[in-house]
Amino acid sequence: MSRMAPHGRRPPHEYLREVFALARLMHLWRALADQTETWAEQRLHADGRRFAAAAETLTESPVLTASGQSVLDSCVRLAERA
Numbered sequence: 001m002s003r004m005a006p007h008g009r010r011p012p013h014e015y016l017r018e019v020f021a022l023a024r025l026m027h028l029w030r031a032l033a034d035q036t037e038t039w040a041e042q043r044l045h046a047d048g049r050r051f052a053a054a055a056e057t058l059t060e061s062p063v064l065t066a067s068g069q070s071v072l073d074s075c076v077r078l079a080e081r082a
Contacts, residue, residue: 012061015054016068022051023075030081051079 025047032040058064058072 009057012058012063012068015058015061016071018054019051019058019072019075022047022054023078026051026079027081048079051075 026044029040029044029047033044055072055076058068064072
């Protein structure tokens with residue numbers, strides 16, 4: 001079980017892992033939605049909200065490292081292509 005950060009939120013690496021996974025999923029959902037899979041469009045919308053919330057939390061984190069910011073930027077670019 002992971003320890004909570006001092007401010008009561010999850011540690012930044014957990015948000016970064018979530019952002020990475022959601023960016024990849026959003027890319028997949030967009031590809032399926034482009035082939036008229038309506039359920040994929042719904043998943044894209046729902047995961048997009050989760051992605052935005054996790055990315056915002058990371059962006060506001062005072063402990064985000066330069067390498068973490070680089071990964072976050074890559075995930076944002078991937079999600080934008082979705």
